Amino acid sequence: MKKKTFPSFLFAVLFFLLFTHVEGVRADDPPPGWLQEAARMAVSKYEMKDVPAVVLRNEETVSVSSDGTVTRVRRYAVKLLLREGREEALASVVYQTDGEKVRDINAWLIRASGTPKYYGKKEVIDIALRDNDLYNEARVKVIRAVGDSDVGDVFGFETTTEERTVFSQFQFSFQNDLPVMYSRFSLNLPSGWRADSVTFNRDKVEPVVSGSSYTWEMRDMQPIPLEAGSPSRSSVSPRLAVSFFPTQATATQIKTFANWGDVARWMSELEDPQMTVDDTLAGKAKDLTANAKTELERIRAISQYVQQIQYISIQIGAGRGGGYRPHTATEIFAKSYGDCKDKANLMRAMLSVLRIPSYMVSITADDSTYVRAEWASPHQFNHCIIAIKVSDETKAPSVVTHPTLGRLLIFDPTDAYTPVGDIPEDEQGSLALIDHKDTDALVTVPVIPAELNRLDRNVEISLGTDGGITGKLNERTSGQSAALERGRSRRLSSADYNRMIESWISRGATGAKTSKIETRDSNEDGNFNLNVEFSAASYGQLMQGKLMVFKPAVVSRLDRMSFTEGKRFHPYVIEASTYSESVKIKLPVGFGVDEMPDATNVETAFGKYSTSYTVSGEYLTFTRSMKLNRSTIPADKYDSIRSFFGRVRAAEQAPVVLVKK
């Protein structure tokens, strides 16, 4: 299978290039003054332990000429504080082969002893940035000095790139996760041009302005620790967004965006002409919906077709906005493959055949907090979905009401596992742009209620006198829980999926053997069903010949969440979900219940958890349920999460004691 073999081949080559020792070539070249100066800086002490490295200088200078040529000079210096910090001894510059050139890339290592080492052209590795795309003009040049470096060394690099672009906006991260002592972004514009800026995640950084030159800077930034359940990095690290505006007379090819209306119009001008329809495409749309009776059924039929179109990405002409323009719908239909905007475009074209209006929607995938309203820019988006205009007859939690376009059903045709009516978790609550000329503001993508993202499980167990069990399990998931299960079942081969289920059952019931694993995926309601039959010897432990102890939570005990760190720096983000389970256990002949755990009821603002135990005749029924609300818990309320999940854990570990009658 080529697809699998290729990455391993590539990896082997990259491994050879990146992890083999790099020899310097001009050891006698002195590092530039700015780097020597940075290397002399006294490093701060940080409250957080184990900081691997500190960034001494993080600087980018952008110079724009009146013909639209943009020259960027980046300077970066980092001091390595721990062995793990050696990974930071890496210079990189991303560029587009279409219209952008890396004029220069140089790096230096100043050892703790003061001895410098130079890295130049011979050490540069030029790599395709995205290995998975069929074609992508984005590349990265890298110099890696990891093998040479050690604790106490300072690594620095300087890159110069030049491009011709239609864009007039820049983003700059003052910091990632390492502490930074000095960070600066400078913009030099032709005379008379002006710039505006927005600062994210910090108070506004005001520029120092000198004529048409602007400089924004920050100093002495503390490290940003990586913690489980944290908000995304883009929500916590300080970032700068800058837009510049030429005078009327110059640089007419440069596209400026004063507000979201500008962005929406520009996007729709790129996208709308691509929504082509021919007879074949129209015929297919009609065939697919021949049996659909309602508007929602028609949309669902088209959505399912587009979802199964292969995701293939071909990125050309990004510097000229090519990254935002889909292929024509007829071309995508003929080839049966495309990327996110292609899929949205094809769906839009097919819906148009049915006279259902729809619009392309720009959004950022994988991070619902990334897009900010205060900076009107297409650069905030990396993904494209669709908004379908629906009548009042279509009811779905994914419908949003737009002030001018009316009721819009939001849908992501690239996500093959989330059906119409639901929205991928990482897009819920995100700001997004409807790419239509009448749009002048972002919309908020609906958040699907916790009740619709649920897992309901029924387990029937028969417990033998020797402690062995046989059981049947039925699990029904909906919403994003179903999407998760659906994704697993489709991404894995059936053998691997069965292995995964076997392992899952075995985690709760050691040595379990599964005799039946069945799944049923409902296109109509979006639910996913799993049925498993299993058995396990010695599930209950016999003691003293008269007691039998067992845990009634046989599968998926919620005991894997841990909150061991005493202190937390960031808030904890909880996604909305609902879970319930009923376990009906037939008790072994001759045994009665001696002891049962007490019922549990824990309720907080962010969640609710309860368990119950009842005995009726020869059956014991155990129930548990949990509902988590979409919340962000402040770091100073960390104890409330620890306490909540600590009680959940204790309840799920609690055993039942049977005694021989």
Place this chain on the structure above:
Amino acid sequence: MNHVFTEHRSCLVSFLSALVLMMATTAIVGQDKDWRPVTTEELQMKTPKVDAAADAEAMFWEVRVDDSSPDELALANYVRVKIFTEKGKDDFSKHDIPFAKGTRIRDVFARVTKPDGTTVLLNKDDVLEREIVRSSGLKIRAKSFALPGLEVGSIVEYRYKEIIGSAQADDMRLIFQRDIPVENISYFVKPYSGPGQSAMGYYPFNMGNTKFEKDKGGFFRATMTNVPAFREEPSMLPEDEVRSWIYLYYAPELPKADEYWARISKMAYENTKGALKTTDEVKAATAQAIAGASTDDEKLRKIYDFAKSQIKNTTYADKVTDDEKKKVRESKTATDTLRIKLGSAGDVDLLFGAMARAAGFDARLALSGDRSELFLDRTVPNYKLMLGSSCIAVKVGNDWKFYSPASYFVPFGMLGWSEEQQLALITDPKEMIWQKTPLSPSELSMEKRTGKFKLLEDGTLEGEARVEFTGHRAAAHKNFNRGDSAAEQEKTLKNWIRSNILNTAEVVEFTIENVSDPEKPFVYTFKIRVPGYASRTGKRLFFQPNVFERNSKPRFDANARKYDIYIQYPYSEKDDVTLELPPGFTLENAEAPAPIKDAQGIGVHQTDIGVSKDGKTLVYKRNFSFGNGGFIRFGAASYPVVKNLFETFNKADVHQMTLRQTTVADGK
């Protein structure tokens, strides 16, 4: 051993050969431009033939390896795959053909035949070429294409030619077992037919009765049918020992195995004679090193210690300067190594050998296989394929013993695990000396854990512990932690503790000892607090006395298995736990799990549980070993037995005990 062709060629561009080797696992081609007809039966096929659960299955997979040209090697593949599921569709939607400088990719064709019989051909313009990576002296490009109109039930076909300049089919692997099941896979090989003496030969691995047979146009053909997909399983033999593949090579003559190895033995002996020479410097250093040693064992241990402690082993050392590397490259003999106090792993072994000679022993280089890659088979006369490792054989009395101070973290008396229990060729100018290297017994690779804990009334566990690793287990831990900062080492081990005990564990006052020491046990100590360690009901407290195994699971959980089970080396565990019980509670049961031992004593598990006289402290002891008697490989057929044995071990490890509340604790 099999030979099919007699030909000649000499040069080999090693990198390109390696690339060919990698590409051969995926490559394609076809001399003709016509597609073979798809039959109605193929089109209507609803379920796979080889593996009913397959997502996609190759109907045929053909590779033509044409080595007849003196200037280039041509690979031509033609593959036909039936898609059965969405996953199969995903897997075959995109195709990449990577190639290096000097290689040309030509005649790329692909087509999709849909279930209704219509075909969609790959447009020539849709074959995209891109540069994957470029650096000084290296450029890798790729031709890529997406298959148009692909849907479940489709038949995918693709073919292309790969022409590799200045390369030949020597040292080349032909992979018959792929990642998907294959109904019929054939390699056609046409050896070089120009002037010269070299012959082409091949060795089949896990190929059943498959042989190369003469085909048309000067090609030889080897075919396998109904080949299942290759899938990794936990605790399995190295891939080369289970996968179906053929090794191709050229040799000046078709050697007989014994003659070949005798020649290799002699050559290696002669080649290392100079390196092992006992010069005055070596003699002087040896005399000083073994001063005070009276027995052979003591002398060899002192030399072993010297080679490890006095020579910087640049293969393992954290910091090696450019100057040191240069010196090592220029070093030729043990005397050089001694002078510069530096050496690669191989140099360290040779110095040990030279000093052993200086101490009066017969010491030789011994060549062996590598159990982590491919086992040495003396019937296969090919050193490139079979020799994966080396050590020093020393004659002590009448016996040959094996040493390798080059393996920095392996203690005296042991070899690295992958070098143990391997056939070794002890180099000799006249005779062939084959001997198996020993396998270290389980007690030499031990995890010894001691803990003193206190169980609180609410189920929290508190206490301190010490964990010590020896032998191969210590080497594994040291290698894993090597190069990490102390903070990172602590993080790694804390995570390990949490995954073994309970992920609520709060670990403090952590120490790690001997991470970089070549021989001492790898030790860590810590204090721990584990909320929710024990489960509480109204009147009872349930707890697991073996704290260290609190979270353990059986080694195997899959219902079935295809390949043999293979444990790297015998190992053992020894636990010693004291647990102070909470006041107001008494033990309801103090039963210990019954001893577990299979008929041959391969796995032995013994647990002893006692209570102090005052009833306040529980004393738990556990001894476990596996692989005793050198049994580390078990047939796939015995999987249910082995799985059950490990489940029984686990059941004993997670044995629960009960405390019953007698009075309400008053804190006194």
